[in-house]
Amino acid sequence: MAENSILNLMVAHHALIESLFILFRDEAKEKSPRTGASFSEFKWEVKKHFFIEENAIFDFLPLKTMSIYKKIIKLRDEHITMIGYLEKFSANLPEIKNQDLEDFYELLEGHREAEEKELYPILDKEIREDQKHQIIYRINEVPIRITKK
Ligand SMILES: [Fe+2]
Ligand SMILES: [Fe+2]
Numbered sequence: 001m002a003e004n005s006i007l008n009l010m011v012a013h014h015a016l017i018e019s020l021f022i023l024f025r026d027e028a029k030e031k032s033p034r035t036g037a038s039f040s041e042f043k044w045e046v047k048k049h050f051f052i053e054e055n056a057i058f059d060f061l062p063l064k065t066m067s068i069y070k071k072i073i074k075l076r077d078e079h080i081t082m083i084g085y086l087e088k089f090s091a092n093l094p095e096i097k098n099q100d101l102e103d104f105y106e107l108l109e110g111h112r113e114a115e116e117k118e119l120y121p122i123l124d125k126e127i128r129e130d131q132k133h134q135i136i137y138r139i140n141e142v143p144i145r146i147t148k149k
Contacts, residue, residue: 017045
């Protein structure tokens, strides 16, 4: 992906993750035999996404202000909560509760909004160009998809 902003790259991947989640959620609710394959695809992209954010973006930031620092702590905590949901879903795929799917979705959406509105635009504006280039270079070293297969 040739992109020159952190926001654009991550927004594109957020959109893919959301569409993979919706597919998995709908199949899980219908108890479709495809649920396992869709879940596996979804989980794979989510884990790559979190890896990129935590290792290529969050870890790399000059934590100049308390407000960015606090945002990142919260986002990291939410990653841990979401991974917990994924483990729970994976332990019992045929019996996933609709309420858990909806709770997860709400968390995912809130998380996405916080990153897209409150974090990535600020980073694109405030970090040095050389740092931005290095972050984008590292993001691009982890192959992520932006469209469904
Ligand atoms: Fe995130
Ligand atoms: Fe994200």
